[in-house]
Amino acid sequence: MHLNTFSIVAYDPDEKAWGVAVASKFLAAGAVVNWAQANAGAVATQSYAKVSFGADGLKMMADGMSATETLTALLADDPGREQRQVGLVDREGHVAAHTGKNCHEWAGHRIGEGFTVQGNILTGSDVLESMSDAYTAAKGELADRLVAALLAGSAAGGDKRGKQAAAVLVVCENGGYGGDNDRYIDLRVDDDETPIRKLRQLLDSHHLFFGIPKKEDRMRIDTEIASELQRIMMKQGYWSGEVDGSWDAISQQAFWTLIGNENLEERWNMDKDPSHIDRVALEYLRRRFG
Known part of the structure; x- marks a missing residue:
């Protein structure tokens, strides 16, 4: 051929x-x-x-x-x-x-x-x-x-x-x-x-x-971002608590489940640095679930 x-x-x-x-x-x-x-x-x-x-x-x-x-x-x-x-x-x-x-x-x-x-x-x-x-x-x-x-x-x-x-x-x-x-x-x-x-x-x-996350794309998960992520998790059935912007262990565990299902483990890891999120991952979640 x-x-x-x-x-x-x-x-x-x-x-x-x-x-x-x-x-x-x-x-x-x-x-x-x-x-x-x-x-x-x-x-x-x-x-x-x-x-x-x-x-x-x-x-x-x-x-x-x-x-x-x-x-x-x-x-x-x-x-x-x-x-x-x-x-x-x-x-x-x-x-x-x-x-x-x-x-x-x-x-x-x-x-x-x-x-x-x-x-x-x-x-x-x-x-x-x-x-x-x-x-x-x-x-x-x-x-x-x-x-x-x-x-x-x-x-x-x-x-x-x-x-x-x-x-x-x-x-x-x-x-x-x-x-x-x-x-x-x-x-x-x-x-x-x-x-x-x-x-x-x-x-x-x-x-x-x-891809390997870039240092300049690291964002601290403040109250505003935490609330946004809680709303995304609630909409997708990962979160049933109050949307209060508290990034506690329960919020992190629910988010880790979402991250795993979306294959984003390279960009957010609960065991390594749960207090920050990669900007690329956040923008992806906004596009997909916002």
Whole structure:
């Protein structure tokens, strides 16, 4: 099956994170294209994609091979190399890319500092130029910049057949949920009319539920905020006492139950600092229950 798409692979030395993002008119493209491993690198394999390039490429880079050496080795024994498109970034942030001469037009790649963008069956070369510019200019975490590149590529024309799927994968050592894996972000939109927009929404949700609260967002739960939270809890059935602004142990226990049901434990913890609330969590609760 011909996997036509546009993608980006990148390394962020400050985050020590490797990532890959993809968009395509292809069901569940992220399950095929996106490969990454902490302290090894990232791979995007597409256009009559050879899926084994993902696992094999990561193993080679984990063993110390550069992106260029890995790409050469992957293509050497592949009789279908001229139909393949591959982008790689290694553990040091060096990149390599290949666009076979038999990839369907428009097809190509662009290499930048610590990243490469590639695509086929695109509306034109401006898709990749827009992706490169957007990634370089974007702010935020690596995942935010990767998705910014996808949004820019789509705005510039993207896959000329249309839209269906998008995904972003970012890894860093012990960065995954629970701290015992490297899968920091692994979000996929497998079938949607506006997949990149939906992916951006999912990424915002990831930041909300799993992001580390910032010190500047800590707010003391004063009488006014306590009363507001008691009213929210009463409305949702967590609180049956008087709304008096008293942030006592009973109020905190009821709020902890609400926090647990909303998966906001990273932003308010009764055992760590019950007297403060994260501004992001408070604004979320206001939007959801206000």
